Amino acid sequence: MARTLIRRVGYGLIAVLGVAVLAFVLEFVVPGDPARAIAPRAGSAEVLRNIRLQLHLNQPLAVQFADYFWGLLHGNLGTSYVQRQPVATLIGQRLAATGWLALAGVAAEVVIGGALGVAATMFRRVRVAVGAVNLVLLSLPQFVVGLALLLVFGFQLHAAPVTGGAGAAQIVLPALTLGLVGAPWYAQIVADQMQDSLASPYVRTAVAKGLSNRYILRRHVLRNVLSPAITMVGMDLGAYLSGVVTVEVVFGWPGIGLLAVNSLQNLDRPVIMGTVIVGAVAVVAFNLLADVVRMQVDPRTRQELT
């Protein structure tokens, strides 16, 4: 088990490094000159040249590449071209906000999706209704759901703040947006797994043992539903931590997504790289974490991984 973990962490580091290299090269392929983005609108050729000198933009790609990854190896993510602050500081300030939103969003997904899935399985009458709700939610983009929630609960009912920021009151609507958009996936997986489980020979055995329906549901069915849902939670947490761009923009949530968008607009290369690397690390880490948790829940996966 320990050896498996070490190997998985090793693979994860290679993946993160690969993503970083790819992102770095892509930055240079994309047309655009960071110096122009930074310089004042009427900046002279002199100013532009000074900026390039200062940011080492006049160096060949290979040198810049070596510089960046040498720094990265020492834990240095570089300094923002625009804000003149270490990238690590910029990301650090926003990581907590994105982290909270990711957690709250995944919690909302699991609760809403789980409830829909269980309802669709247990109550034949609502099955069609749940299917319709799923389809509607699946076809709505995040910004539509977000704006609709903002309109209704923010502007009409005044039940939620519309000013942006990362407070406890502000988190409700963005988390709900993530929850509503993500819920159909969980509803589907929960309903599928539950139906499989309910029709399985081991549930028939449990029935033959004279156990109560509620007990069978709790002890025999739900444990078997958990495993794939855990994998999905891990994937979502990783993805959301790399920035939920749309939701952060719609709600003015000061997270990594917003930082990433701004840095892309400014061609602020170190910040772009920083957000990409943090995102990659988050994806790798949470997938690994999900697998570890799954091993605790489902003993069969312990052998799969070794």
Add this chain to the structure above:
Amino acid sequence: MTAALDARELRVGYGAAPAVRDASLRVEPGQVVALIGETGSGKSSLALATARLLPAAAEVSGRISISGQDVTALVAAEFRRRRAALIGYIAQDAMAALNPVMPVGRQVGELFRAHRGLGRSAAARQATEALARMRIPRPGDVARLFPHQLSGGMRQRVMIAMAMALSPPLLIADEPTTALDVSTQAEILSLVSELRTGSGSGILWITHDMGVVAELADYVAVMYAGRIVEQGPVTAIFDQPAHPYTEGLLRTRADLRTGAAGTPLFQVAGSPPAPGAEPAGCAFAPRCPRASTVCTATAPDLALVGDAQQAACHHPAAAAGTAGAAS
């Protein structure tokens, strides 16, 4: 003596097509009754109906008494509370029939917790004892393992331990050795014959393996197209099968044992009718070498053909000579 199982005029239907038609069956305490027939003959439906384990969509009628208790009269909640003490069910594929994410000891222990009101540790002790009775070595360690960590034979022993945990008067075994290799199968068979002598439980054993029947059963019931077409003591059935279908089943086995290499194996020509498409008259008539006009016109009922042997055939083998002379 009260029968372990007394099923009368059992009918099972899924929508239009009946899977079991008016089957009556008795299992005495300590007796092993083998229920044999091809896939789709209704033997599993009959067994599951007896254990009330069919899906809700199945329509079941008839009367089922277990150890004198009319279980068809029990309401669902009452039946649930008592079923594990009345019927032990042993599934075919123990790997699928055990919960993959729960240690096997807990799965056995659940029975004692739910029905004997025992606490966690007392139930665990009882579960370990139940496993030990199945001659599982180091039962305390095995109890902590998950199904996928056990061998096929061990899994089936766990299954039997659960079925017998509350010493029910009736065990229903749905082809429990089909998925096992030959030596493991032999171990399970010897375990079961030992256990039934000790417990006095009656066993309804579903199989299509004549070797298992010969080894274990006291009594045989043969099913074809949803009906019991012949039943009787195992020696009578093996020595003098009256129904041509039983004869065919036994010949397939005899050929396997004695047939010289190169000679084709005997098989019953044709295939059983699809559910809902049974012919008028005897369902076996289209495949039967002895079929006559009466066979295609009226379905035969079970009738005595020997001391304790019954067959549903217009031309049973024992009377074949006389029937031939008369026509």
